[in-house]
Amino acid sequence: MSRKNGNYTNNHMGDAAQNGVRDSLAPEEFDRYSRQMIVPGMGKDSQLRLLNSHVLIIGAGGLGCPAAQYITGAGVGTIGIVDGDVVETSNLHRQVGHATSRVGMLKVESLITHLRALNPLPNYVAYPFPISPENAAEVIRGYDLVLDCTDNPATRYLISDICVLLCKPLVSAASVQKSGQLIVLNCPPAPQGLVDNKYAPCYRCCFRKPPPAGSMVSCGEAGIMGPVVGTMGVMQAGEAIKILASGLHLPGSEGGNLREPTLLIYTYELENTIGPFSFRALKMGGRKKNCFACGENSTLTLEGIKGGDPNYEQFCSLPSAKHTLPAEERITASEYNAARISGKLPDGHILVDTREKEHFSFGSIPGAVNVPFGKLLTSAAKIKREGGAGHGILPHGVAEDAPIFVVCRKGLDSQEAVEKLKELGMDNGGKRKITDIKGGMQAWKEEVDPTFPFI
Amino acid sequence: MGDTTASTPTMTAEVEMIPITVDFSGGLEMLFSNQRRHSLEIPATDKDGKPCNIASLIGYLCENTMKDPRRELFVLDDHIRPGILVLINDADWELEGEEAYEIQRGDNILFVSTLHGG
Numbered sequence: 226m227s228r229k230n231g232n233y234t235n236n237h238m239g240d241a242a243q244n245g246v247r248d249s250l251a252p253e254e255f256d257r258y259s260r261q262m263i264v265p266g267m268g269k270d271s272q273l274r275l276l277n278s279h280v281l282i283i284g285a286g287g288l289g290c291p292a293a294q295y296i297t298g299a300g301v302g303t304i305g306i307v308d309g310d311v312v313e314t315s316n317l318h319r320q321v322g323h324a325t326s327r328v329g330m331l332k333v334e335s336l337i338t339h340l341r342a343l344n345p346l347p348n349y350v351a352y353p354f355p356i357s358p359e360n361a362a363e364v365i366r367g368y369d370l371v372l373d374c375t376d377n378p379a380t381r382y383l384i385s386d387i388c389v390l391l392c393k394p395l396v397s398a399a400s401v402q403k404s405g406q407l408i409v410l411n412c413p414p415a416p417q418g419l420v421d422n423k424y425a426p427c428y429r430c431c432f433r434k435p436p437p438a439g440s441m442v443s444c445g446e447a448g449i450m451g452p453v454v455g456t457m458g459v460m461q462a463g464e465a466i467k468i469l470a471s472g473l474h475l476p477g478s479e480g481g482n483l484r485e486p487t488l489l490i491y492t493y494e495l496e497n498t499i500g501p502f503s504f505r506a507l508k509m510g511g512r513k514k515n516c517f518a519c520g521e522n523s524t525l526t527l528e529g530i531k532g533g534d535p536n537y538e539q540f541c542s543l544p545s546a547k548h549t550l551p552a553e554e555r556i557t558a559s560e561y562n563a564a565r566i567s568g569k570l571p572d573g574h575i576l577v578d579t580r581e582k583e584h585f586s587f588g589s590i591p592g593a594v595n596v597p598f599g600k601l602l603t604s605a606a607k608i609k610r611e612g613g614a615g616h617g618i619l620p621h622g623v624a625e626d627a628p629i630f631v632v633c634r635k636g637l638d639s640q641e642a643v644e645k646l647k648e649l650g651m652d653n654g655g656k657r658k659i660t661d662i663k664g665g666m667q668a669w670k671e672e673v674d675p676t677f678p679f680i
Numbered sequence: 681m682g683d684t685t686a687s688t689p690t691m692t693a694e695v696e697m698i699p700i701t702v703d704f705s706g707g708l709e710m711l712f713s714n715q716r717r718h719s720l721e722i723p724a725t726d727k728d729g730k731p732c733n734i735a736s737l738i739g740y741l742c743e744n745t746m747k748d749p750r751r752e753l754f755v756l757d758d759h760i761r762p763g764i765l766v767l768i769n770d771a772d773w774e775l776e777g778e779e780a781y782e783i784q785r786g787d788n789i790l791f792v793s794t795l796h797g798g
Contacts, residue, residue, distance in 0.1 A: 288798040401797035436763020508771040606749030
């Protein structure tokens with residue numbers, strides 16, 4: 226806080242947004258925001274709307290960090306950050322609001338430290354816990370606009386439902402591996418139940434049902450490129466600033482310049498750097514009459530949500546068919562290793578590692594051959610369809626009766642692979658042993674080799 | 681650009697074929713030979729002589745274009761699985777009649793799986 230200028234006080238600068246509506250800029254603000262205020266369409270009124278607004282960023286990760294930087298830089302008056310996690314080293318390639326020196330610190334504290342250095346003027350509010358059905362309405366209520374920077378579908382449906390009920394615009398983005406998506410929802414906000422095409426959709430209008438649990442991948446499992454998620458987060462901030470500066474979040478703005486709801490998708494190529502497209506703007510429908518959350522007969526209420534209705538976890542975890550092999554078809558990582566070092570593994574055996582080739586490239590159990598899971602399933606289906614020997618799945622030169630061990634990353638794919646190989650008759654009616662290594666390379670690292678480069 | 685020539689059914693010799701492009705995004709391309717754009721020639725009518733619509737295109741893709749056996753990641757109970765958006769010439773399919781939309785020459789159909797990470 227600058228003390229050089231006598232014409233404003235601490236209160237005027239810091240807490241004013243909570244105490245009343247600001248109608249003038251302090252000299253320091255005038256200087257700091259000058260380059261954005263002179264952009265056509267901005268000007269003093271737009272800047273004052275930013276200063277008077279309250280933005281909530283849910284998630285201080287790959288989306289939340291870049292989003293928060295630009296929200297902060299632009300001079301939004303009050304910035305709330307929600308996240309229950311702590312900073313990990315594996316976050317740092319993309320979560321640019323954290324730092325190596327702050328590994329282990331709560332993400333909200335780490336990010337606010339970064340933001341204060343960038344701009345000391347806004348009010349920062351820390352919510353160092355995950356958003357939940359019990360706390361969501363209380364946290365969101367005091368804000369003008371919400372950025373969904375979270376990482377799972379249950380939370381995304383929850384946040385959207387609360388934003389519908391509290392009439393808050395929601396800027397939602399998501400990103401995994403080499404893809405990103407962005408959509409502005411519920412903007413301008415309209416009360417639940419108003420339906421005649423001119424109202425904006427909510428998350429449920431666009432994404433009625435979540436994908437089956439088994440088909441989803443997280444950044445932790447599937448990986449994520451920093452610039453992809455960063456681009457999406459920056460664009461979230463861009464949309465939020467646009468909405469706030471133009472007052473589209475304010476009550477009674479329904480007649481304003483309502484845009485066509487648009488889902489922006491971004492695809493980033495690694496294998497083929499001259500891919501046919503990278504950004505696409507897709508036209509989405511408006512609010513749906515029969516939407517569970519915002520539609521005309523919706524029974525969704527804040528009290529219901531708080532009390533566990535609907536059940537978001539259940540809604541988003543439709544059963545996926547995963548099973549466990551019988552004990553005689555499994556071996557632990559340490560048992561396998563003991564047999565390996567004492568020379569007791571069966572003669573001529575083969576160890577198949579079904580992880581993706583990128584994972585395999587960092588290391589494997591000595592002697593393992595890489596047959597990625599997707600490739601194994603595709604070959605198995607082809608053999609089933611067109612006939613031929615199941616043996617073709619394995620590398621050349623493997624004896625037809627060689628016992629097979631299968632290992633994967635965490636122990637699920639390998640069990641399915643064992644079943645597939647048996648389906649193809651590769652167990653020779655039980656004469657050839659096909660064995661799963663329990664818990665995959667994760668277990669190998671825990672039980673056998675703590676230095677193994679497991680990702 | 682991906683140029684795939686899909687194997688074409690040979691049930692009737694004179695079936696008219698229509699050229700379309702089919703795109704996959706959000707990870708779905710993994711199920712389609714890791715190729716994001718497929719230029720296809722599909723039969724203008726289905727087995728019963730009805731014009732090809734999105735529902736029959738989905739069946740066609742499963743039969744002819746998808747090499748990965750994990751059908752359930754694309755189709756569930758004969759419909760596109762939850763969590764996949766279908767866009768017809770860059771507009772949400774519900775604006776166009778969903779599965780009943782009759783495919784036109786030169787259409788672009790995009791299948792995109794919704795993402796949740798961040």
